[in-house]
Amino acid sequence: MTPSFPTLTWPNHYSIVTGLHPESHGIVGNLFHDSKLNADFDYMDFPGQKDSHWWGGEPIWVTAEKQGLLTASCMWPGSTASIRGEQPTYLQPLNFYKNASQRVDIALDWLSLPENDRPRFVAVYIGEVDHAGHMYGPEDVTGHVNEELAKVDKSVGRLLDGLKGLDGEKGWFRYIRSWFGFTATREWWEVANVVIVSDHGMGEGNTISKFVFLDDFVDASRFDIVDDVVVHVFPSEGQDVESLLDAWKKASEASGNWRVWKKEDVPASLHYSHNDRIGQIVVLPEPGWAVSKRVQNKSPQIATSKPFEVKGMHGYNNSLVDMRAIFMAAGPAFKPLAAAIPAFQNVELYNMMARILRLRSAAVTNGTLGFFDDYLQM
Numbered sequence: 001m002t003p004s005f006p007t008l009t010w011p012n013h014y015s016i017v018t019g020l021h022p023e024s025h026g027i028v029g030n031l032f033h034d035s036k037l038n039a040d041f042d043y044m045d046f047p048g049q050k051d052s053h054w055w056g057g058e059p060i061w062v063t064a065e066k067q068g069l070l071t072a073s074c075m076w077p078g079s080t081a082s083i084r085g086e087q088p089t090y091l092q093p094l095n096f097y098k099n100a101s102q103r104v105d106i107a108l109d110w111l112s113l114p115e116n117d118r119p120r121f122v123a124v125y126i127g128e129v130d131h132a133g134h135m136y137g138p139e140d141v142t143g144h145v146n147e148e149l150a151k152v153d154k155s156v157g158r159l160l161d162g163l164k165g166l167d168g169e170k171g172w173f174r175y176i177r178s179w180f181g182f183t184a185t186r187e188w189w190e191v192a193n194v195v196i197v198s199d200h201g202m203g204e205g206n207t208i209s210k211f212v213f214l215d216d217f218v219d220a221s222r223f224d225i226v227d228d229v230v231v232h233v234f235p236s237e238g239q240d241v242e243s244l245l246d247a248w249k250k251a252s253e254a255s256g257n258w259r260v261w262k263k264e265d266v267p268a269s270l271h272y273s274h275n276d277r278i279g280q281i282v283v284l285p286e287p288g289w290a291v292s293k294r295v296q297n298k299s300p301q302i303a304t305s306k307p308f309e310v311k312g313m314h315g316y317n318n319s320l321v322d323m324r325a326i327f328m329a330a331g332p333a334f335k336p337l338a339a340a341i342p343a344f345q346n347v348e349l350y351n352m353m354a355r356i357l358r359l360r361s362a363a364v365t366n367g368t369l370g371f372f373d374d375y376l377q378m
């Protein structure tokens, strides 16, 4: 699956549930500055994220709740805010001390509720593979990434096993089964539609020697940045965008390891021009590289990070194969297929989920209506 750009956690989790590109839903990064609100979004600021003004679009749980379906979110970004006046009925806010296994337990508790109280949609966010990927890198030879993958795989397996035990089979179907003596529990794919996705891939991280500092080419007083793999540049008052851009264009062409665009000129395929939260100039490093600023100005308030080494990183161009995400799905709504489906953008998922949940008036998205028709049987 092709993630949205930038290939970062918060923008993509929110694209998955809204069907919108980050420029359309407004979560344009893990860190960003909103000049109109004069406020900073920081993915680690949990209380700050409860403010509805950050979250545009309509997450699938909002559409579902508006139509009377119960939903649940275990730590999915965006779910602690009231969006369009709705929130998941069952909510576990982000807590990095809870591991995959504990998060699965929370989901299983919700799914074990009596049928009338049971959520019809459950979102669970699991972060361990991402953390290990950053620490040990995509080419990890220590076995740590595989170890985390195995742990998460086991937790997902427990979730699927848990689905088997659910009752709730209704009417004639249950009657016929018992008539023929098939009272044994059903397989999980007969009980629920399960979609397993990642928000992004993992590429090569950067060493200290692969840091580019924008104030090596232009005086630091002339601009501020928000440094989020993708770098947003905010020219200081009275500074001319074109002259800043000229200096960096020359430097980036000489280096070949990073790209710089005026916001309006970011390639259309990245869908990253139409939002006030995107800096007037956008700088994007190639995998293995990072861009920052040596001297920090006062504003925006989000501090630039000190140069650091990291084995694995994401956030780069979403057309890179290393940035690709996974998508797996099975359940009563999905046709059994002999082969993998061609790669598609994660903005297609909202419409798919809306159809499976039989929601009547789904939100307008950047996805294509009917995109999943060939893969569904319903």
Ligand SMILES: [Zn+2]
Residues within 6 Å of the ligand: 009, 130, 131, 134, 314
């Ligand atoms: Zn990450």
